[in-house]
Each structure stands twice: as structure tokens, then as C-alpha cells.
Amino acid sequence: MDQDNAILAVDIGGTKTLMALVKASGIVAEATVPTRREDGPDTWLGAVATAAAPWRGQFRSIGLAVTGYVHNGLWSAMNPATLGIPKDYPLVAKVERLFGLPAVAFNDAQAASWGEHILGAGLGKDLVFITVSTGVGGGIVLNGRLLEGLAGHFGLTAEGDDNGFLEDRVSGRWMATEARRLGYEVDARQVFAAAATGEAWAADIVDGSARRVARLCRNIQLMLDPPQIVIGGGIGLADGFIDRVRNLVAPPGQVAPVSICRAELGVHAGILGIADLARAKSVQAGG
Ligand code: BMX
Numbered sequence: 001m002d003q004d005n006a007i008l009a010v011d012i013g014g015t016k017t018l019m020a021l022v023k024a025s026g027i028v029a030e031a032t033v034p035t036r037r038e039d040g041p042d043t044w045l046g047a048v049a050t051a052a053a054p055w056r057g058q059f060r061s062i063g064l065a066v067t068g069y070v071h072n073g074l075w076s077a078m079n080p081a082t083l084g085i086p087k088d089y090p091l092v093a094k095v096e097r098l099f100g101l102p103a104v105a106f107n108d109a110q111a112a113s114w115g116e117h118i119l120g121a122g123l124g125k126d127l128v129f130i131t132v133s134t135g136v137g138g139g140i141v142l143n144g145r146l147l148e149g150l151a152g153h154f155g156l157t158a159e160g161d162d163n164g165f166l167e168d169r170v171s172g173r174w175m176a177t178e179a180r181r182l183g184y185e186v187d188a189r190q191v192f193a194a195a196a197t198g199e200a201w202a203a204d205i206v207d208g209s210a211r212r213v214a215r216l217c218r219n220i221q222l223m224l225d226p227p228q229i230v231i232g233g234g235i236g237l238a239d240g241f242i243d244r245v246r247n248l249v250a251p252p253g254q255v256a257p258v259s260i261c262r263a264e265l266g267v268h269a270g271i272l273g274i275a276d277l278a279r280a281k282s283v284q285a286g287g
Pocket of ligand 1: 136138156167
């Protein structure tokens with residue numbers, strides 16, 4: 001495939017959809033459209049096609065990084081609270097018909113893991129990626145390969161005696177809910193700001209989230225022993241959060257805690273990751 005041909009990379013998250021034309025040299029154009037939860041996948045994809053119309057003819061394949069479970073080109077919600085997707089929505093077939101071009105699809109956090117592996121904090125080494133934002137997503141690059149399917153869905157692991165979702169006790173949504181329970185009508189950003197000024201109620205909320213993420217990191221270390229854990233997302237990168245997590249990861253015995261570092265690609269991690277995955281698929285197919 002002509003390496004100068006761009007990929008249309010699309011990252012559909014729980015609140016917004018980021019799109020970009022990505023060449024081997026990097027992002028050459030980008031646009032954002034809202035993901036209106038009440039609309040549904042056909043409308044979300046229609047909005048992508050409309051926004052991408054000016055770029056028609058400049059890309060020969062499409063990469064989709066989407067919140068939710070992707071398997072054999074079908075898309076489903078794991079936690080409808082993050083985004084309500086009908087079970088087994090035929091995502092790849094719909095996009096290929098909409099654009100008349102080949103498409104590949106991965107979970108958003110898996111795509112971001114690949115982005116951090118090839119271009120970000122991963123420096124080409126194996127890693128486990130955790131993104132703490134609206135939900136908690138993740139991805140695993142092991143022996144140079146990205147694990148697909150359910151791999152990395154850390155936000156859906158069981159937390160608490162009622163076997164609730166970990167992300168429902170860690171994410172920004174949880175912080176705001178916890179603050180409201182204590183009588184403070186604030187969002188996660190304001191919780192961090194209050195914690196930074198020494199407000200004990202706010203520091204307790206941030207510590208509660210960091211403690212659960214630290215426990216996740218310890219469990220990942222004992223299960224996969226990765227060279228590093230890369231943490232991203234609006235909450236993951238908030239002031240002091242990673243330091244709190246580092247101080248709380250306590251593996252058993254004389255084992256040194258796993259290296260924990262900050263993601264580097266921000267909102268572009270998924271876009272850059274899925275573009276590389278789509279390019280590799282296209283080259284493989286002789287595109
Ligand atoms: C949820 C799940 C994951 C996703 C993660 C982060 C859904 C719709 N999403 O655990 O697939 O990676 O949230 O989602 O079940 P984000 O939109 O916050 O990136």
C-alpha cells in the first residue's frame with residue numbers, strides 16, 4: 001500500500017467521537033463530533049461520514065477504536081452506563097458499506113495501548129495500559145502483540161462484596177457521586193482541586209480511587225509481570241493521582257513494585273494506535 005495514503009482513524013468514546021486523517025508521518029487533519037448517547041450507532045456513524053466528507057479520496061481504509069467489546073467485527077456494550085450499544089452491532093460491515101472501503105475495529109483502550117506501545121510511553125516495549133476516565137479501560141501488549149477481544153477490560157472486574165464493576169468505584173463518575181453523597185455538588189476536577197487545598201473529604205475520595213487502581217496494578221503485576229504499567233485518562237493523569245497509586249502498590253514478599261508511568265499521547269493515543277493497526281491489516285491484505 002502507498003505509505004503516503006492516509007487512514008481514516010475514528011475513536012468513538014462515551015461522550016465524543018474524535019476523527020483524524022493519519023499518514024505514516026502522523027496526524028494531518030482532525031475533527032471532533034459529539035456522541036449523543038440517545039442516538040445509537042447508525043447515527044454516530046452517519047455523523048462520522050458527514051464530518052469525513054471533505055477528506056474523501058485521501059484515505060483507502062478505516063480504523064475504528066470504540067468503547068465496548070469488539071469481536072469478529074461485531075460491537076457490544078460491556079457497561080451500558082458508559083455507552084448503550086445494541087448487542088452484536090455489525091460495526092465493520094456497516095462502515096465498509098458506508099464508505100466502500102476496508103475497515104478494522106478494536107476496543108478504544110486496546111487501540112490506545114498500541115499507540116502508547118509504538119509511539120508513546122511504551123518505547124516499543126511490552127506494557128499494560130490503564131485509562132481512568134468516564135470508565136476504566138485497558139489493553140495488554142505482550143511479546144510485541146496486542147491482546148484482543150475482552151483482554152484489558154479492567155473496568156468490568158469485580159469490586160466490593162456486591163461484585164460491582166471496578167470502574168463504578170474508581171472513575172470520574174464515581175468521584176462526583178461520592179462527593180454528592182457527602183453533600184458536595186462538584187465534578188471530579190473539583191474534587192481534585194479540593195484535595196489539593198487539603199480538604200480531607202476530597203483527599204479521601206481521591207485516595208479511595210487510587211487505592212483500587214493500586215490494587216489492580218498489584219494484581220496485574222502478579223498475573224502478567226509486565227515491564228511497565230502505563231496510566232492515562234483524565235483521572236489517571238490528574239495531579240498527584242499516579243504518585244498516590246505508586247505509593248499504594250504493595251506486591252507481596254521482597255518483590256519490587258511494577259514500574260508505573262504516565263501515558264504520553266493523551267487523546268491521540270487511540271487514533272494513532274488504530275491507524276497503525278489498520279495500516280498493518282491493509283499491508284497484510286496487499287492494499
Ligand atoms: C467500559 C467499556 C470498555 C471501555 C471503557 C473505557 C463499554 C461501552 N465500555 O469499561 O469497553 O474501554 O469503559 O471507555 O462497555 P471510555 O469511553 O471511557 O474510553
